[in-house]
Amino acid sequence: MEIFRTVQDMQNFATAAIRAGKKVALVPTMGFLHEGHLSLIDIAREHADLVVVSIFVNPTQFAPNEDLDKYPRDFQRDKDLCELRGAAAIFAPEASEMYAENQTTWVYEEKLSTKLCGKSRPIHFRGVCTVVSKLFNIVRPDVAVFGQKDAQQALIIRRMVRDLNFPIEIIVAPLVRDKNNLALSSRNKYLDENQQKDALVLSRSIFAAKEAILSVGIGEIPSICEVVKTEIAKFHGIVDYVECLDSETLEEPTEATKELLLAVAAKFGTTRLIDNILINLE
Ligand code: AMP
Numbered sequence: 001m002e003i004f005r006t007v008q009d010m011q012n013f014a015t016a017a018i019r020a021g022k023k024v025a026l027v028p029t030m031g032f033l034h035e036g037h038l039s040l041i042d043i044a045r046e047h048a049d050l051v052v053v054s055i056f057v058n059p060t061q062f063a064p065n066e067d068l069d070k071y072p073r074d075f076q077r078d079k080d081l082c083e084l085r086g087a088a089a090i091f092a093p094e095a096s097e098m099y100a101e102n103q104t105t106w107v108y109e110e111k112l113s114t115k116l117c118g119k120s121r122p123i124h125f126r127g128v129c130t131v132v133s134k135l136f137n138i139v140r141p142d143v144a145v146f147g148q149k150d151a152q153q154a155l156i157i158r159r160m161v162r163d164l165n166f167p168i169e170i171i172v173a174p175l176v177r178d179k180n181n182l183a184l185s186s187r188n189k190y191l192d193e194n195q196q197k198d199a200l201v202l203s204r205s206i207f208a209a210k211e212a213i214l215s216v217g218i219g220e221i222p223s224i225c226e227v228v229k230t231e232i233a234k235f236h237g238i239v240d241y242v243e244c245l246d247s248e249t250l251e252e253p254t255e256a257t258k259e260l261l262l263a264v265a266a267k268f269g270t271t272r273l274i275d276n277i278l279i280n281l282e
Contacts, residue, residue, distance in 0.1 A: 001079075001082060001083045001087055001088060001089060001090065002088065002089040002090070003079065003089070003090045003092065004089060004090070004091050004092070004093075005092060005093055005094070005097065006093065006097055007093065007097060007098070007138050010052075010089075010091045010093075010138050010139060011138055011140075013052075013089060014052075014138070014139055014140040015140075017049075017050055018140065022048075022049040022050050023047070023048040023049045023050070023142045023143070024048055024049070024050045024051075024052060024139065024140065024141045024142055024143075025044035025045070025047055025048035025050070025051045025052070025141055025142065025143040025144065025145060026044075026051075026052050026053075026054065026135060026136070026139045026141035026143070026144040026145070027040045027041055027044050027051060027052070027053045027054070027087075027144070027145050028054045028056075028131075028132060028135055028144065028146070029053060029054060029055055029056075030055070030056065030057045030058065030071065030186065031055040031056075031057065031072075031073055031074070031075065031078050031092075031186070032071075032072040032073060032074055032078065032186035032189070033055075033077070033078045033081050033082070033186075034176075034184045034185075034186065035176050035184055036147055036149055036175070036176040036183075036184040036185070037053075037147075038081060038085050039147075039173055039174070039176050040145045040146070040147055040173050041053060041082065041085040041086070041087055041145075042085060043145050043171060043173045044143065044145045044171075045085075045086055047143045047145075047169075047171065048141075048142060048143050050088040050089070051086065051087045051088055051089075052087070052088065052089045052090070052091055052139050052141065053082050053087045053089075053090050053091070054090070054091040054092070054135050054139065055075070055078055055090055055091070055092040056091070056092065056093060056095075056098065056131070056135075057071050057073065057095075058095075058098075058127055058128070058131040059095050059099075059127075060099070060123070060126070060127035060130060060131065061123070061124050061125075061126075061127030061128050061131065062124075062127070063121065063122075063123055063124070066121075067187075067190075067270075070190075071186070072186055072187075072189050072190075075092065078090070091135075091138070091139060098131070098134060105130075106126055106129075106130050107126070107129040107130045107132075107133045107160065107164075108125075108126050108129060109125060109129055109156045109159055109160050109163070111159075112125075112152065112155050112156045112159055112250050113125035113126070113129075113156055115152065115243075115245070115250040116152045116241060116243060116245075116250065116263055116265070117152055117240075117265060117274065118152070119241070120240050120241075120265070125152075125153070125156055128153055128156065128157075129156065129157075129160050132144075132157055132160070133160070133164070133166075136166055136168060141168055142167075142168065142169065143168065143169045143170075143171060144157075144168055144169075144170055144171070145170075145171045145172075145173055146170065146171070146172055146173070147172070147173050147174075147175065147176075148172050148173060148174055148175045148276070148278075149175045149176070149183055149184070149185070149274070149276075150274070151247075151261055151263060151276045151278075152250070152263070154170075154172045155247075155248075155250065157170055158170050158172075175275075175276070177203065180200050181200065181203035181204070181207070182196070182199055182200055182202070182203060183202070183203065183273070183274070183275045185273060185274075187271055187272070187273065188271075188273075190269070190270070190271040191268060191269070191271055192269070195236075195268040195269055195271065198235040198236050198237065198268055199235075199237070199268050199273055200235075201231055201232050201234070201235040201237060202232065202237070202264055202266065202273060202275040203275055204231075205227075205228045205231040205232060205264075206228060206262050206264060206275060206276070206277045207277065208228075209224050209225070209227070209228050209244075209262055210262060210277050210279050212224050212227075213244065213260065213262070213279055214279065218253050218257070218260070218281070221244045221253065221260075224244070225242045225243065225244055226242075228242045228264065229242050232264070232266050236268065237266035237267065237268055238266060238267040238268075239264070239265075239266045240265035240266055240267065240272065241263070241264065241265050242262075242263075242264045243262075243263055243264075244260050244261070244262040244263075244279075245260065245261055245263070246259075246260065246261075247259040247260055247261035247278055257281060258280070258281055258282050259278055259279065259280050259281060259282075260278070260279040260281065261276055261277075261278060261279075262276060262277050262278075262279060263275075263276040264276065
């Protein structure tokens with residue numbers, strides 16, 4: 001497995017792969033890999049000859065008050081896991097390699113980015129769209145795999161790829177949970193034992209809400225979301241949002257809505273966690 005630290009080296013690999021007629025898949029990550037990330041590598045391997053995993057804690061998607069500096073990192077472990085899962089290369093640049101000090105070009109998505117996490121993290125998706133565009137130009141993949149764990153991010157990337165005509169197939173992989181149904185996240189490492197137990201309220205309450213919506217109908221969504229908020233608060237979660245929206249548009253559901261996205265974000269201590277579930281109405 002190759003490890004590239006510079007844009008030039010990564011681009012040379014990409015050019016050689018294209019010349020050799022190899023199909024390349026990209027799995028963008030911020031590292032500290034867990035089974036959720038590794039499932040993306042497995043899916044990427046099914047769709048391509050070569051899988052490139054990027055490991056980059058992207059500073060432009062963190063606000064100054066967020067956890068950029070303490071974001072967990074363990075490159076050696078990540079490297080071993082990527083190798084075991086059959087990645088062909090890791091792209092792990094320093095921030096200074098990715099961003100010129102006076103970079104003034106950014107990629108925005110203007111609609112979906114204002115919803116859900118975008119309300120409390122107003123610069124987040126600009127950072128995501130910009131870094132993913134850069135990665136697409138550096139790795140030049142045929143396919144890129146993202147996780148349903150970050151449902152809003154996946155929707156925004158799909159929109160960006162459509163709107164900017166990136167010739168890349170986007171695959172969204174299912175959300176992977178631990179045996180207690182906690183959505184796997186690198187940030188789970190921040191949780192102490194009590195918080196780990198408390199955080200199980202997220203999946204428990206959205207699973208119950210899904211059943212409730214399916215049995216009583218979309219008219220009751222506001223009251224069901226209120227119940228979820230109350231449940232989370234009971235377990236010391238500080239709710240950022242609990243929303244149930246059309247999974248395509250992130251607008252309020254209508255009679256035409258085919259699928260709902262029930263999404264939550266809440267803090268346990270200082271750790272902000274997200275979770276979501278899709279609800280098929282057809
Ligand atoms: P991150 O390193 O958190 O930026 O995540 C990198 C990619 O892995 C994103 O596309 C995430 O949606 C995906 N991912 C993270 N956690 C999970 C999970 N529990 N299940 C599925 N995909 C995940």
